Amino acid sequence: MSQVSLPLTALAPMQDVTNLWFMKVIAHYGSPDYFFTEYFRVYDNSRLNRNILSAITENDTGRPVFAQMIGESIPNLVRTAKELCKYNIAGVDLNMGCPAPRIYRKNVGGGLLREPEKIDQILGELRAAVNDKPLTVKMRVGFENTDNFYQILDIINRHNIDLLSLHGRTVKDMYHGEVKYDLIAEAVKRLDCPVLANGNINSAKTALEVLSQTGAAGVMVGRWAIGNPWIFNQIRQALRGEDITPVPLLEVRKYIDRLSQTPVASTVPERARVGYLKMFLKYIALSVDTEGEFLRLMRQAQTEVELFNVCDRFLLSNITKTLALAPALIV
Numbered sequence: 301m302s303q304v305s306l307p308l309t310a311l312a313p314m315q316d317v318t319n320l321w322f323m324k325v326i327a328h329y330g331s332p333d334y335f336f337t338e339y340f341r342v343y344d345n346s347r348l349n350r351n352i353l354s355a356i357t358e359n360d361t362g363r364p365v366f367a368q369m370i371g372e373s374i375p376n377l378v379r380t381a382k383e384l385c386k387y388n389i390a391g392v393d394l395n396m397g398c399p400a401p402r403i404y405r406k407n408v409g410g411g412l413l414r415e416p417e418k419i420d421q422i423l424g425e426l427r428a429a430v431n432d433k434p435l436t437v438k439m440r441v442g443f444e445n446t447d448n449f450y451q452i453l454d455i456i457n458r459h460n461i462d463l464l465s466l467h468g469r470t471v472k473d474m475y476h477g478e479v480k481y482d483l484i485a486e487a488v489k490r491l492d493c494p495v496l497a498n499g500n501i502n503s504a505k506t507a508l509e510v511l512s513q514t515g516a517a518g519v520m521v522g523r524w525a526i527g528n529p530w531i532f533n534q535i536r537q538a539l540r541g542e543d544i545t546p547v548p549l550l551e552v553r554k555y556i557d558r559l560s561q562t563p564v565a566s567t568v569p570e571r572a573r574v575g576y577l578k579m580f581l582k583y584i585a586l587s588v589d590t591e592g593e594f595l596r597l598m599r600q601a602q603t604e605v606e607l608f609n610v611c612d613r614f615l616l617s618n619i620t621k622t623l624a625l626a627p628a629l630i631v
């Protein structure tokens with residue numbers, strides 16, 4: 301997959317987050333080795349979403365981008381994969397891990413993990429169709445339990461999948477509970493392809509621990525890259541045995557300004573802009589204030605002025621303070 305000597309890093313695909321604009325924001329602070337698009341929904345008569353496609357066609361980050369699909373109709377998945385292969389993509393990725401109930405109830409994303417036979421059929425047809433690009437899979441360790449886990453790993457091996465991104469929780473776990481890194485280690489031993497470890501990798505220290513524990517080829521970071529876009533550089537520094545460069549809170553405040561300046565900001569009502577920023581700020585707050593006061597006041601803010609005032613209070617009051625290297629565990 302890569303000639304990079306250090307373990308790989310990837311930004312996890314997150315719906316409504318990892319668009320072209322956010323990839324560019326992340327790249328400003330230090331790109332991962334790989335990006336993955338939001339998922340292209342695949343169904344009868346589906347067409348490639350133009351906004352998601354722009355993350356491939358207009359991407360100037362200098363990093364390879366995998367195109368992710370979600371669906372269960374084999375003919376339509378094959379059709380879409382062939383369409384995607386016409387573009388400059390690093391590979392085609394099949395989503396078998398999305399834990400949103402509205403998704404898995406349609407038997408797509410994480411819902412597929414209940415049907416190993418269906419997975420076998422899908423991967424067989426996709427492998428035949430995607431023969432000049434890598435074919436990759438993102439999944440969880442199971443749906444409600446891990447009963448099908450080893451069977452699905454064997455199916456992945458049988459179809460010569462090129463990379464597996466594995467989140468160490470079940471679909472029903474969502475983002476709660478402990479991550480089963482031991483099962484990621486089992487996948488690393490059992491599979492012929494590289495494995496990216498995913499799930500609650502919230503710091504460079506955690507990344508090193510997970511790499512050591514699992515033997516994975518790299519790590520995939522999702523929500524915690526929202527709270528700390530410097531994390532990929534920090535992971536590389538840690539892997540090289542270097543001290544991690546502290547990030548002044550002033551730079552975090554500038555990052556929030558950057559987040560507020562989305563390409564559509566001027567056309568979106570203020571209430572929606574505030575809600576969108578809060579989605580990012582809840583992760584940032586956990587690495588700024590261990591007491592949870594930033595998080596509480598941020599959630600109460602109703603206007604942009606109120607929200608930015610809260611940010612200024614916690615980020616500009618002490619110029620010597622730096623972003624924590626790991627977020628606080630506040631419920």
